[in-house]
Amino acid sequence: MDDMSSAATTPGSSPGPSRGMPPVYxxxxxxxxxxxxxxxxxxxxxxxxxxxxxxxxxxxxLTIDDVVRVARHGAPVRLAEDSLAEVRRTREVIRGLADDxxxxxxxxxxxxxxxxxxxxxxxxxxxxxxxxRSHAAGSGPEVEREVVRALMLLRIxxxxxxxxxxxxxxxxxxxxxxxxxxxxxxxxxxxxxxxxDLAPLSHCALALMGEGLVRDANGERMPAADALxxxxxxxxxxxxxxxxxxINGTDGMLGMLCLAIHDxxxxxxxxxxxxxxxxxxxxxxxxxxxxxxxxxxxxxxxAVSAANIRKVMAHSGIRESHRTEACTRVQDAYSLxxxxxxxxxxxxxxxxxxxxxxxxxxxxxxxxxxxxxxRVESNGNFHGAxxxxxxxxxxxxxxxxxxxxxxxxxxxxxxxRNHGLPPFxxxxxxxxxxxxxxxxxxxxxxxxxxxxxxxxxxxxxxxxAMQEDHVSMGWSAARKLRxxxxxxxxxxxxxxLTAARGIQLxxxxxxxxxxxxxVAVLTAADAGRPGPDRWLAxxxxxxxxxxxxxxxxxxxxxxxGPLT
Numbered sequence: 001m002d003d004m005s006s007a008a009t010t011p012g013s014s015p016g017p018s019r020g021m022p023p024v025y026x027x028x029x030x031x032x033x034x035x036x037x038x039x040x041x042x043x044x045x046x047x048x049x050x051x052x053x054x055x056x057x058x059x060x061x062l063t064i065d066d067v068v069r070v071a072r073h074g075a076p077v078r079l080a081e082d083s084l085a086e087v088r089r090t091r092e093v094i095r096g097l098a099d100d101x102x103x104x105x106x107x108x109x110x111x112x113x114x115x116x117x118x119x120x121x122x123x124x125x126x127x128x129x130x131x132x133r134s135h136a137a138g139s140g141p142e143v144e145r146e147v148v149r150a151l152m153l154l155r156i157x158x159x160x161x162x163x164x165x166x167x168x169x170x171x172x173x174x175x176x177x178x179x180x181x182x183x184x185x186x187x188x189x190x191x192x193x194x195x196x197d198l199a200p201l202s203h204c205a206l207a208l209m210g211e212g213l214v215r216d217a218n219g220e221r222m223p224a225a226d227a228l229x230x231x232x233x234x235x236x237x238x239x240x241x242x243x244x245x246x247i248n249g250t251d252g253m254l255g256m257l258c259l260a261i262h263d264x265x266x267x268x269x270x271x272x273x274x275x276x277x278x279x280x281x282x283x284x285x286x287x288x289x290x291x292x293x294x295x296x297x298x299x300x301x302x303a304v305s306a307a308n309i310r311k312v313m314a315h316s317g318i319r320e321s322h323r324t325e326a327c328t329r330v331q332d333a334y335s336l337x338x339x340x341x342x343x344x345x346x347x348x349x350x351x352x353x354x355x356x357x358x359x360x361x362x363x364x365x366x367x368x369x370x371x372x373x374x375r376v377e378s379n380g381n382f383h384g385a386x387x388x389x390x391x392x393x394x395x396x397x398x399x400x401x402x403x404x405x406x407x408x409x410x411x412x413x414x415x416x417r418n419h420g421l422p423p424f425x426x427x428x429x430x431x432x433x434x435x436x437x438x439x440x441x442x443x444x445x446x447x448x449x450x451x452x453x454x455x456x457x458x459x460x461x462x463x464x465a466m467q468e469d470h471v472s473m474g475w476s477a478a479r480k481l482r483x484x485x486x487x488x489x490x491x492x493x494x495x496x497l498t499a500a501r502g503i504q505l506x507x508x509x510x511x512x513x514x515x516x517x518x519v520a521v522l523t524a525a526d527a528g529r530p531g532p533d534r535w536l537a538x539x540x541x542x543x544x545x546x547x548x549x550x551x552x553x554x555x556x557x558x559x560x561g562p563l564t
Contacts, residue, residue: 128243138187150255181217193384193474197252210235256478276312301347317510384474395448
């Protein structure tokens with residue numbers, strides 16, 4: 001929240017711990033990328049991965065992997081002792097301001113454009129309750145449980161730094177609510193990403209007060225008071241500054257960024273596997289993926305992608321079958337030849353997003369904040385622009401990787417470009433349509449992803465009587481990125497499915513061992529086999545599941561070795 005008055009200061013407290021930069025990414029989650037479908041608000045609480053250790057939240061930063069483990073897999077949360085000590089220390093600073101005759105924003109004044117009003121002592125608890133109730137003004141469908149859990153964890157992380165002045169009992173109650181699997185109902189619309197994600201965070205704070213609606217650990221929707229009572233948790237009665245501390249952060253957009261980074265890391269490896277299968281099945285050449293060629297343009301991600309494709313195509317009988325003088329093809333189409341450039345550029349953009357996420361995870365975003373030397377200062381750190389930008393960047397690269405994937409799929413279906421395969425990979429063309437409409441589905445998703453790639457962060461709409469006159473729209477950028485990531489997974493699933501069918505139609509020529517392993521995983525799940533037309537939607541969903549749960553990647557790596 002912004003204010004219209006000058007910042008008040010409180011000298012004298014000794015500096016506390018500071019928040020250092022994190023090791024940003026701690027590797028893939030051992031369970032693989034398990035994404036919740038969009039528009040699901042009623043799923044049960046996530047099952048904890050067996051042996052998953054608690055995530056300790058302290059004055060230092062979390063990692064992206066920590067966020068995924070808690071949000072998606074239900075890891076419990078523990079508060080570090082040094083964090084609790086710092087929370088107690090800075091709460092005393094706020095208590096020292098409560099009886100001060102001078103106005104202090106968030107402690108003894110109104111909020112936003114109403115910051116000029118001094119609030120009497122006997123009205124200040126009501127001030128905090130009113131703030132949360134009025135700001136819990138979201139609308140539309142529920143957002144996914146994993147998003148709300150990520151948001152809650154990240155708010156807990158900022159509270160645990162001691163920079164917000166919250167009470168220890170408020171923080172520990174918030175952790176108890178998260179650990180009990182109680183997930184506040186948060187709505188699609190309400191955040192402008194200006195003073196952070198005010199409305200989403202307010203719905204969570206409302207539940208902490210025992211008001212509003214939540215879903216319990218079984219996914220049942222109920223009043224927050226009932227869920228808290230069933231879990232043995234006493235609702236919090238907010239005191240000075242606590243309402244602001246609970247709602248003034250970029251936690252929603254950052255949580256969605258962390259989840260997207262985790263998922264895109266996995267999907268970009270699958271994109272390389274899919275590209276290799278398509279190059280092989282379309283009788284393309286792997287010569288263009290040679291390391292020395294890519295060293296001439298030293299883009300880091302491009303080299304990684306080319307290396308992955310080389311590994312997957314290694315020892316391909318299909319490739320060797322046309323490595324003869326009879327093959328007159330000089331070079332392949334861009335969607336084959338330039339695959340590492342596009343997927344590599346996506347990787348490098350993702351690496352930039354990881355850096356931004358790391359800086360945000362090391363941040364304590366609130367307004368005002370209690371500084372290390374005990375001052376209480378207003379600031380503008382709640383503005384979501386840095387996160388919003390990279391959310392938009394990732395939607396752009398996801399759309400482009402998907403677009404190239406769709407173009408490779410389309411080549412398999414066209415007899416003018418598929419080098420001897422039947423039209424649409426149909427068993428009896430004319431009677432059978434093969435994968436014709438699977439490509440339609442892919443094209444429809446890609447078309448939507450291009451629309452989702454239009455940046456939200458270039459928009460701004462003023463609010464709060466022109467006090468908040470420039471906003472980031474980071475929440476909106478995050479919401480559309482989630483849909484884009486889901487779309488990319490589905491597009492890649494169709495390409496893998498189509499490439500597998502095309503490769504099998506090249507028999508008796510043998511595919512690369514890594515490719516054969518992917519085909520075997522698909523066919524074992526009754527997907528991707530050539531033959532007469534059959535109901536194709538279940539096969540697409542099967543391929544999509546195998547992309548998400550890591551089976552496609554693991555199959556390729558079983559023969560090719562680690563892919564990165």
